[in-house]
Amino acid sequence: MRRLLPTPICLILLILACTACTGKVHQFPPDDTSVRLDSTHLPIVWIEVDADSISRTTRVPARMTIIHNGEGHLNYADTASHPGQHIDYRGPIALRYRGNSTYHASDKKPYSIRTLKAPLNRSGKKRKVSLLGMGKDNNWALLAPYADKSMMRDLLTYTLARPWMEYVPQGRYCEVIIDGVYYGIYILMEVVSTGKQRLALDKPGQSGDALTGGYLMEVDCNDEPTYTSRYHPTGSDGRPIADRRILFQFKSPDYDDLSPRQQRYITGRIDQMEQALASEGYRDPQQGYRQHIDVLSFVDYQLMTELCHNVDGYRLSGKFYKRRDSEDPRFKMALWDTDLAYGNARHSEGWRTDTWVYQGNDMLRRGGEVYLVPFWWQRLNSDPYYTATLKARWAQYRQSNMSDERIMATIDSLARVLTSHGAMDRNSQAWPRWGRQVWPNHYVATDYADEVAHLKQWITQRLAWIDAQLR
Numbered sequence: 001m002r003r004l005l006p007t008p009i010c011l012i013l014l015i016l017a018c019t020a021c022t023g024k025v026h027q028f029p030p031d032d033t034s035v036r037l038d039s040t041h042l043p044i045v046w047i048e049v050d051a052d053s054i055s056r057t058t059r060v061p062a063r064m065t066i067i068h069n070g071e072g073h074l075n076y077a078d079t080a081s082h083p084g085q086h087i088d089y090r091g092p093i094a095l096r097y098r099g100n101s102t103y104h105a106s107d108k109k110p111y112s113i114r115t116l117k118a119p120l121n122r123s124g125k126k127r128k129v130s131l132l133g134m135g136k137d138n139n140w141a142l143l144a145p146y147a148d149k150s151m152m153r154d155l156l157t158y159t160l161a162r163p164w165m166e167y168v169p170q171g172r173y174c175e176v177i178i179d180g181v182y183y184g185i186y187i188l189m190e191v192v193s194t195g196k197q198r199l200a201l202d203k204p205g206q207s208g209d210a211l212t213g214g215y216l217m218e219v220d221c222n223d224e225p226t227y228t229s230r231y232h233p234t235g236s237d238g239r240p241i242a243d244r245r246i247l248f249q250f251k252s253p254d255y256d257d258l259s260p261r262q263q264r265y266i267t268g269r270i271d272q273m274e275q276a277l278a279s280e281g282y283r284d285p286q287q288g289y290r291q292h293i294d295v296l297s298f299v300d301y302q303l304m305t306e307l308c309h310n311v312d313g314y315r316l317s318g319k320f321y322k323r324r325d326s327e328d329p330r331f332k333m334a335l336w337d338t339d340l341a342y343g344n345a346r347h348s349e350g351w352r353t354d355t356w357v358y359q360g361n362d363m364l365r366r367g368g369e370v371y372l373v374p375f376w377w378q379r380l381n382s383d384p385y386y387t388a389t390l391k392a393r394w395a396q397y398r399q400s401n402m403s404d405e406r407i408m409a410t411i412d413s414l415a416r417v418l419t420s421h422g423a424m425d426r427n428s429q430a431w432p433r434w435g436r437q438v439w440p441n442h443y444v445a446t447d448y449a450d451e452v453a454h455l456k457q458w459i460t461q462r463l464a465w466i467d468a469q470l471r
Helices: 008-019 153-161 260-278 295-307 361-366 376-380 384-398 404-430 448-469
Strands: 044-049 060-067 087-097 111-115 139-143 171-178 181-190 215-219 226-228 247-252 318-322 331-334
Touching: 044 087, 153 171, 153 181, 153 295, 153 404, 171 404, 181 404, 215 260, 247 260, 260 376, 295 331, 295 376, 295 384, 295 448, 384 448, 404 448
Parallel strands: 044 171
Antiparallel strands: 044 060, 060 087, 087 111, 111 139, 139 181, 171 181, 215 247, 215 318, 226 247, 318 331
């Protein structure tokens, strides 16, 4: 549940608190703007905005400095009293708000960052840099865990998936100060994008093998130019749901950067893949869907989506990509956006541990959801070859980094990082949430330890249920 808008007097006080040091208006300030950061084990990210406000649609010029003295060392906000600290990055950036549900439903907003060679109001050329040990790129996100009180659901998923999937984004916790105001703990993240240190896809050409790759797309909503599938989602009876459509966005290259020939090529390949899945001979090893998709990549995406019971999985931010045919002609999947997973969703029975997300279209439709799970997933799970691969892969997971013990150890490790040297206490002071009902069916924790205990309990129940289904 969103906060009520403040009264005019409270709003004036809020603005004064946020502009006391900078004279700028913060559109979405923390509940408590008086929190001060002295020292922390987390990297410190300072952002100074060279504009009156931050926009969601247009990037504004800003400057960013990151101090990180290394793992286990303290980082100090008072740089005058603590000179000689390691500057991980200092330079111009282009800044805007990012996200859909994470922007609209959260008081604490996420940001998109582009690192630049020169300020945006000059040349503004992009500059690829390494931030906090992550690979060089110019496209970054500052994720703002808010509805996720554990603040670890995204990084937990990526940590568990990393040994199995071709590319999984990296992220680092940090504490953020914007124009002198403490904004709390964020996750400085790679985004799923193309680049030598991300998805290493060659830029598509105009003919021959170069035309065949690489392309990064996603199943998503209609907030950007889209391509509409020729097939509808299906209900539990296998019949098409005629009043719903499957939409694809083009992430790299952007839709506007695709030539007409490239658009025709990649949409044609999507059509071929879907036609093979919808055909009567879809199970055929040579003529069916297997020539169009990397089965193991789709299996890994499904298992991770189902493990965390991500009710937005498959149907929103469902990223998939294609290399050049000479490398691999099949589509593959990539993970993104699981902060509303692991029982942390108010909608679509997201709190449950005993259902398959890919089978949820009937319930999603009854709940008024516009975007449903593509028919692909029900079709795949009706093929004995695919389900045998799924079960075998799950057995590998459970004997490796996804045993009960190792998952709990991963959670404990992330929790130690978040609570070290008072970081979580500062964040909770800036954004008080304990004991507050965020939305119906949402677990109300009394403190951070209780939230972590609840997350562990939910995962234990989920693992047991999946084990029973995939024997």
